[in-house]
Amino acid sequence: MSPARLPLVRDADRESFKAPDGSTVRELIQVGDGAGRQSLAEAVIAPGAETLEHLHRNSEEIYRFVSGAGRIRVGDAEADVGPGDTVLIAPGARHKLWNPGPEPLVLLCCCSPPYSDDDTVLCE
Numbered sequence: 001m002s003p004a005r006l007p008l009v010r011d012a013d014r015e016s017f018k019a020p021d022g023s024t025v026r027e028l029i030q031v032g033d034g035a036g037r038q039s040l041a042e043a044v045i046a047p048g049a050e051t052l053e054h055l056h057r058n059s060e061e062i063y064r065f066v067s068g069a070g071r072i073r074v075g076d077a078e079a080d081v082g083p084g085d086t087v088l089i090a091p092g093a094r095h096k097l098w099n100p101g102p103e104p105l106v107l108l109c110c111c112s113p114p115y116s117d118d119d120t121v122l123c124e
Contacts, residue, residue: 007033019043020120021051023097031114039114044106045070045099053096053123059111061089068105071098081105094123 009028019025022045029040045051045068053073063072069082074095081087089095099105109115 009033016044020117020122021054022049023051025109027115028108035114037114038110038112041109041111041115042106043109044104045097046104047099047102050098051096053094055092055094055121055123056089056111056115056119057121058091058119059113059115060091061095062110063087063089064108064110066106066108068099068103069101070105071100072096 007029011026014026014028016024016026023043024046025044026042027039028042029035029038031039063081063086065081065083065085065087067083069080072079072081072087072095074087074089075093079087097105097107113119
């Protein structure tokens with residue numbers, strides 16, 4: 001009997017890329033890894049940068065901030081965010097991030113259903 005394959009992804013296995021919203025993203029778990037109902041990515045907003053306001057037609061997102069400090073807007077609500085903060089973003093909710101600080105703003109993004117460029121609408 002052959003051993004089962006563990007769906008393990010190491011940071012070194014994934015290249016970062018520039019996402020449509022302007023952030024730098026590294027997909028950690030995606031559909032190609034066997035995920036059918038969710039995806040997980042790490043996003044980085046550089047010091048002094050911001051994302052384009054956008055929404056996802058179908059995906060619900062959870063943002064978990066792990067380092068740096070910034071500001072988020074979801075719909076008409078805004079808040080400062082940093083390590084230990086988690087934000088739920090409903091499907092169809094416009095959202096945007098700013099990083100006014102000197103360090104990268106790093107967050108984990110979980111999407112359900114899994115992230116898709118086709119599901120993303122840029123609002124600006």
